[in-house]
Amino acid sequence: MLLCIDIGNTNLVFGVWDGKSWRARYRVRTVHDKMADEYAMMLKNLLHESGFELKTVTRAVVGSGVPQLKNVFQELFERYLEIVPLILGPGVKTGLSIRIDNPSELGADLVADAVAAYERFKSSCIVVDFGTATTFSAISEKGEFMGVAIAPGIEVAAEALSSHAAQLPEVNLAPPPVAIGTNTLHSMQSGLIFGFLGLVERLICCIREELDENAEVIATGGFSKIFVPLTGMIGYVDPDLTLNGLRIISDRNMHAK
Numbered sequence: 001m002l003l004c005i006d007i008g009n010t011n012l013v014f015g016v017w018d019g020k021s022w023r024a025r026y027r028v029r030t031v032h033d034k035m036a037d038e039y040a041m042m043l044k045n046l047l048h049e050s051g052f053e054l055k056t057v058t059r060a061v062v063g064s065g066v067p068q069l070k071n072v073f074q075e076l077f078e079r080y081l082e083i084v085p086l087i088l089g090p091g092v093k094t095g096l097s098i099r100i101d102n103p104s105e106l107g108a109d110l111v112a113d114a115v116a117a118y119e120r121f122k123s124s125c126i127v128v129d130f131g132t133a134t135t136f137s138a139i140s141e142k143g144e145f146m147g148v149a150i151a152p153g154i155e156v157a158a159e160a161l162s163s164h165a166a167q168l169p170e171v172n173l174a175p176p177p178v179a180i181g182t183n184t185l186h187s188m189q190s191g192l193i194f195g196f197l198g199l200v201e202r203l204i205c206c207i208r209e210e211l212d213e214n215a216e217v218i219a220t221g222g223f224s225k226i227f228v229p230l231t232g233m234i235g236y237v238d239p240d241l242t243l244n245g246l247r248i249i250s251d252r253n254m255h256a257k
Contacts (some may be wrong), residue, residue: 001016001017001018001019001023001052001056001057001058001059002016002017002018002019002057002058002059002060002061002171002245002250003015003016003017003059003060003061004017004060004061004063004245004247004250005061005062005063005064005073005246006032006063006109006112006243006246007062007063007064007065007066007069007070007073007109008066008109008131008132009030009034009065009066009132010029010030010066010131010132011027011028011029011030011096011222012026012027012028012029012030012044013025013026013027013242013243014026014027014043015240015243015246015247016027016047016050016057016242017053017125020045022240022243023050023052023099024046024050024052025240025243026046028042028046028162029068030066032066032068032069036072036073036075036076036216037081039072039073039076040054040079040080040153042075044077051211052153053211054080054081055081057081057083058083058086059083059085059086059087059250059254060073060077060083060086061085061086061087061246061247061249061250062074062085062086062087062088062246062249063088063108063109063111063112063242063245063246064087064088064108065107065108066098070087073085074087084101086249086250086253088108088111088112088246088249089108090104092149092217092249092253093249093253094111094115094249094252094253095118095119095143095248095249095252096111096114096118096139096143096144096145097142097143097144097236098111098143098144098145099140099144099145099146099147100145100146104188106145106148106200107135108147109129109131109242110127110135110137110145111142111145111249112241112242112243112244112245112246112249113127113129113137113220113241113242113245114127114139114245115144115245115248115249116241116242116244116245116248117137117216117218117241117245118139118143119244119245119248120218120236120238121218123141123143123215123216123218123237124138124139124140124141124211124212124214124215124216125139125217126138126204126207126208126213126215126216126217126218127139127218127219127220127241128177128200128204128213128217128218128219128220128221128224128234128241129219129220129221129241130153130219130220130221130222130224130226130227131152131153131221131222132153132155132156132158132221132225133150133151133152133153133219134150134151134152134153134154134199134200134223135148135149135150135151136148136149136150136151136204136207138210138211138215140211140212146211149203149206149207151199151203153194153198153218154169154173154193154223154226155223155229156158157172157192157196158170158171158173158192160193161188161191167184168184168188168206169184169185169188171185171188171189171192172185172189173189173192173193173223173226174189174193174226175189175193175194175226175230176189176193176194178189178190179194186232187248193227193230196227197227197230197231199234200227200231200233201231203216204233204234205233215232216235216236217234217236218234218235218236218237218238218241219234219236219237219238220237220239220240220241220242221236221239224235224237224239226232229245
């Protein structure tokens with residue numbers, strides 16, 4: 001089986017693919033200083049609870065936004081499974097043409113998202129990833145990664161607001177009943193949710209003007225569930241978009257050998 005790992009600054013996402021479907025998915029908090037043995041034990045326990053053993057993994061692909069954890073997971077697979085994982089980075093076959101100024105700056109998660117989105121639409125598309133940051137990736141009709149817009153994530157914005165204003169509390173990130181808040185909670189929810197929604201819709205409009213007015217828009221990331229129901233500009237949602245991209249990239253590099 002194939003194990004796909006998306007290493008983010010906040011969360012680690014694991015997916016087990018049997019060749020036809022996702023058999024299991026896990027989301028855990030990223031611990032930047034955890035060692036290979038510790039992650040191996042955690043992974044063994046997660047797989048065991050789903051009825052799998054770590055030894056059933058025959059291939060692995062890793063996309064990491066945390067540089068120090070690339071080596072940790074490479075060590076894990078080489079020591080415990082005697083396999084060399086595919087680490088997404090320069091030289092890996094993705095099927096995309098990267099058109100940004102410095103391709104080495106492009107995050108592995110954005111590459112994986114773009115690969116999965118383009119594989120789905122086979123035409124120009126925009127990927128909105130609602131995570132720690134909110135990213136807007138533009139992919140052309142020819143499968144070129146044209147660039148990305150990066151905004152703070154909604155949780156980051158909410159934490160900044162409450163931590164820098166003494167009288168403003170932490171709030172539940174949910175849409176308020178009306179835009180004109182009559183209490184502190186609803187006022188903050190209005191500014192955060194509706195204000196952030198305006199940012200999302202405006203950036204989609206700007207990117208479509210530069211890329212393609214008919215570009216499909218697909219969302220992923222944990223906070224997509226908040227915003228997608230509030231707008232008609234996002235046509236598709238795929239919570240497994242990054243994992244699907246990693247899976248496609250793994251297959252392309254296996255077949256290229």
